Amino acid sequence: MKKKKRLMMRSVILAIMLLAIVYTLYANFTKETRGQMAVGDKAPDFNLIDMNGNKHKLSDYKGKGVFLNFWGTWCKPCEREMPYMNNQYQVYKDQGVEILAVNVGEPEFAINKFVQKHGLDFPILKDTNKDVLNLYKIKPLPTTILIDSEGIMTAIESGELSEAKIKGMMESIKPR
Structure with a gap:
């Protein structure tokens, strides 16, 4: 037994x-x-403050193409692609394409130093608690998400982007 x-x-x-x-x-x-974000999904809405204290709500950009970039000052690929993003921003900002560059959890001093060093003109948003990073389930940095004028994600790219790639991406989300 x-x-x-x-x-x-x-x-x-x-x-x-x-x-x-x-x-x-x-x-x-x-x-x-x-639970990962996928091309064809509606981009989750968020509210973030930029380095000038202005509020940015993703849904306020409906009607525009949005180049949503997640980055960090310590990230060398991020640093290399930023000047290319800035160049293309100058070309596409008056054609209905916006760049929202989301810095993930770094102090304002480090972000300001980086922005000044590279002369960046597009909005730099502060994701202090990494809420938006987690909402979008972003890994690794840099990651760029293209959002069309209807708020639908049309591409998700991880890794460093060339200037030609950025130009093509912006062209693809330019409102017609």
């Missing part, structure tokens, strides 16, 4: 351990796609 009880208990423990292993594997293999 004791042997049978012990065997039953070991079987239950083994079954629980196997279920835990199967669940862990499932969770790890599907985490990349679970």
Whole structure:
């Protein structure tokens, strides 16, 4: 009787351990796609303050194309693409395309120093608590999301962008 009880208990423990292993594997293999933003989705709305104290609400840009860029001052690829973004902003800002560059969780001093160093003219938004970064489930930096004039995400690009790529992206979200 004791042997049978012990065997039953070991079987239950083994079954629980196997279920835990199967669940862990499932969770790890599907985490990349679970809950992630996808092209064709409506871009989640947000409110952020820029470096000049102005409020920016994504939904206020309906009717314009939005080049939404997540970045950090410590990120070398971010630093390399910023001048290209600024050049193309000069070309497209009067054609209905806006850049919203979201800095993720850095102090104003570091952001201001970076902006001055590169002479950036587009709005730099402060995501102090990384709320928007988490809302959009952004990894890694830089990541750029293109949003059309109807508020639909048309592209999600991770990594450094060339100036030619930025130009093509802005052209693709320019209102017709």
